Amino acid sequence: MKNRRSIVLIGMPGAGKSTLGVLLAKEMALGFIDTDVLIQSREGKTLQKIIAESDYLNLRAIEGEVLARATLPSHVIATGGSAVYSEQGMENLRNQGVVVFLQCSAGELHRRIHNYESRGIAKAPGQSFVALFEERQTLYRRYAEITVDCDDMRLQEVLNQLLKLLRENA
Numbered sequence: 349m350k351n352r353r354s355i356v357l358i359g360m361p362g363a364g365k366s367t368l369g370v371l372l373a374k375e376m377a378l379g380f381i382d383t384d385v386l387i388q389s390r391e392g393k394t395l396q397k398i399i400a401e402s403d404y405l406n407l408r409a410i411e412g413e414v415l416a417r418a419t420l421p422s423h424v425i426a427t428g429g430s431a432v433y434s435e436q437g438m439e440n441l442r443n444q445g446v447v448v449f450l451q452c453s454a455g456e457l458h459r460r461i462h463n464y465e466s467r468g469i470a471k472a473p474g475q476s477f478v479a480l481f482e483e484r485q486t487l488y489r490r491y492a493e494i495t496v497d498c499d500d501m502r503l504q505e506v507l508n509q510l511l512k513l514l515r516e517n518a
């Protein structure tokens with residue numbers, strides 16, 4: 349039985365999933381969860397440590413397991429940027445809520461993120477930001493039911509736009 353009362357935020361690191369997610373949850377009187385926190389508390393270590401001790405593919409595998417098992421009704425769910433590599437994880441989240449892609453240009457994301465190499469991003473060693481950006485766009489678009497363009501938009505403007513789109517989509 350599908351319960352689609354949650355809202356699942358996807359997008360690149362720096363798109364605003366975590367910061368916007370809390371604001372959205374408060375506005376809509378929903379719970380909030382950041383799946384990065386779920387992963388870290390399950391593993392008892394930071395995402396950066398998981399990558400350092402194994403590799404980015406192991407982080408993606410752990411993330412996939414956590415997302416596939418998560419039961420989060422009536423929540424805003426801020427995923428990590430790599431969530432879309434897990435088909436089963438996205439399928440499970442999609443069954444619980446509408447999937448919202450926070451779309452940002454590579455240039456805007458670059459301006460927001462200053463620690464690309466040390467941020468714990470699940471990418472192949474040496475993979476450039478632009479290459480990772482391009483690889484992922486197809487995946488974000490594949491799962492997106494609602495897309496919000498976040499370039500040149502302050503957080504409050506993104507929030508207002510998203511609330512409007514959610515109302516139209518209800």
Ligand SMILES: Nc1ncnc2c1ncn2[C@@H]1O[C@H](COP(=O)(O)OP(=O)(O)O)[C@@H](O)[C@H]1O
Nearest residue numbers: 360361362363364365366367368460501502503
């Ligand atoms: N619309 C926005 N305009 C300007 N800065 C933003 C916006 N959305 C997020 N940020 C900033 O970008 C950084 C990354 O945001 P975060 O919510 O952690 O993104 P994500 O969870 O998608 O990686 C934070 O410093 C945040 O304040």
Ligand SMILES: O=C(O)C1=C[C@@H](OP(=O)(O)O)[C@@H](O)[C@H](O)C1
Nearest residue numbers: 360361395428429430468469470
């Ligand atoms: O895009 C990625 O590969 C990742 C993004 C991070 O989350 P944010 O998108 O919230 O920064 C976190 O899940 C992990 O470090 C991997």
Ligand SMILES: [Mg+2]
Nearest residue numbers: 365366426427
């Ligand atoms: Mg985040």
